[in-house]
Amino acid sequence: MKYTLTLIVLAAVCVLAPAAAVSGASLRIAVSADPDTFDPTQAVAASTVEIAFNIYEGLVKAAPDGTLVGALASHWEVSPDQLTYTFTLRDAFFHDGRKVTADDVASALNRARDPNVSARWSDFALVESVEGSGSEVVIHLSQPNAAFLYTLAEINAAIYPRDAQGLASRPIGTGPYRLVEWRPNQYVRLERFEQHWSGHLPYYDEVVFRIIPDQNSAVLNLLSGDVDLIPRMEASVYHQVAYNPAVKVEAGPMNLVQILAINNQRPPFDDIRVRKALAMSINRDEIIYGAAWGFAQPLYSGISPAMSAFFNDSLADVNPYDPERARELLREAGMSGLHFTLTLPADYPLHVQTGEIAAQQWKAIGVDVDIELVEWGTWLERVYTQRDYDVSIVGLAGRLDPHAILVRYTTGNSRNFFNFSSSEFDRLVEEGLRLQGPERAAAYKRAQEILAQDVAGIFVMDPEQLAAMRREIKGWAHYPIYVLDAARLYE
């Protein structure tokens, strides 16, 4: 009798378990982190943008090759002085059925640049005014800025209805999919939006992003058929799917810059000879094969070959692999007995393994390295904010425009945890905003040269994004930013 009571309680508890069945022409995608919020004035986590790319659109949006195409704007014109942008809107509808008006666009963009509303208002600081009327939206800038158009493609410039509330969990966008259900820590469910302006409807009725933090679990789910696609599979589990006939892996550039960050202002690293010595004892091939299983491209400066228009491809010989010369440089600098701590972010196995290989390569030239593993929150606090480190390693996220990537190394920038400073570099980055076309590319190529020559850090590789999916899925394309385009996939 005592036990029947317990059994009844157990049975009652099971009734509480909610059921969530998923079926139909449905695409199930495994992602490792929950989104944080779908409010464009707030959302900045990469995991959110990956999903939100399908829900929200701006005036323009990114194409897989990194260029911009019109989204809510069918075309646009820039005045000769580069201060006035005029966008012509096309006919489009929001997910709640209402038509998109110039008022909605102006309202969303004005909110994006309002310090009291938006987390990234400073990205729009140079905007003087945004006005909408009829089917046109006119934006005035206070100074020319070649990167501005790319800012309009980011999530913070997404367009939503002017009186929308509760966007954080109930987003209303214009994208090919709309959010139907979000269960934190479980899944995000999207449904096809039948009235998308392009007239072209995506293949899958429904897209479910399942939150699976563990990579091994994600792979098992793919193999058992519970998941159809893993957009960012780690190289370390590649062999589990490599020879499986039901699965294929699409590899492509990620536009990520993995850097061995050196604290430029901390002795002895303030001596360029020491930085050069460390740079010249790194064998990138060993790291590319040892940590990334061959799925990476070597880097010699701060811009990845994925940004082909701006990439400087002649920098491989600036700090060539030469351990003997590296030893000499250390002797000249009086640092033959160099001993430092390498701080690694434990949350990123790729960076941890890279760090371990690098430490061994440095040991080979007589440098003593202590490896310290820290959790991400601690890394952000100690290394990034307080800049209390010797050498560390991190992946710098890809952005559409080179300015956003290079500004990280300018003197006094809040993201410059490398403590790098070069007045010529600062000048070039600032100038680049006002230039266009080949002149702009030339300025940035010279800037990359300085990063390599002055050893702002040791640029290691751009690891490839490995997308593992059922063999039947077609249409996959790699983007140079952290997004996933579900609308182009089909079977």
Next chain:
Amino acid sequence: MGTYLLRKSVSFITVLFVVSLITFVTLQVLPGDPALLILGTESSPQALAALRSRLGLDRPAAVRFGRWLVNFVRGDLGESVRYNIPVSTLIRQALPVTLNLALWAVALALAGSVLVGVLSAAYGERWWGRLAGVLSRLAMAVPQFWIGILLIQLFAVKLQLLPAGGFADWRSLILPVLTLALPRTAVLINMVQVGMAGALRADYVRTAKAKGLPWGKVLFKHAFINGAIGVATAAGIQLVQLLAGTIVVEQVFGLPGLGQLLLNGVLQRDLPLVQAVTVLGAVGVLVTNLLMDVILAFLDPRVRFD
């Protein structure tokens, strides 16, 4: 009885207060800025300052703890710093998962251990009694996540019988519950064997057999009940451990339980979420302990409340 309840209530409240204080202090001391974790490294200093202000992080620690305490007493668990939805909603979604896992795992462990334990105690000299003993030692030694992954490989990937993870329906719980129950069954079998061995040696068992009582009745009505006290205590302790200890299995199977919630909360320095889950965990432990006291009193008439 009245003073007993009063003393118990006072100690309940004291424990909960201490738990919440320790949790708060720990998160303060831990390096890490929740605003930076949310906005990421591409954000501007102004955005970070604005978020910190919105989250009330710029106020002194004592004030923040005080406000949290006052709200908690009023039943307001606050809003998650990361998800921007009420903590109570998050907990309400995660609780059934963990409760189901913990309760079913202990139930399965109890049922399995009673069956195997009683039979092997009665027929211990037979070869399969000894085999049960060896297998149970093995099950105790193998790590949980390994068992979990093996089970997924076999039942989900190879046989395609069960889902590999996620929380869709009751079928999603079969493998995780099995993973949790296996090592615990092993521990409980041990306890059952010990308890039974002691009971079977007792005089009253000899008397019952001499009286001509059927062996089955002797086993279950007399010997087992008396040996059950040790098992019940062990099962209770395991349940308490499981309430907070399902995190590894939740990770492997992608189950959105309290363990996952707590882990993510700590990694994101989401103070309201971590506070609420730890205090809830403490409540669970205290309530389960109380229930165990009650059940023990049922089982053993010699135990009294005073």
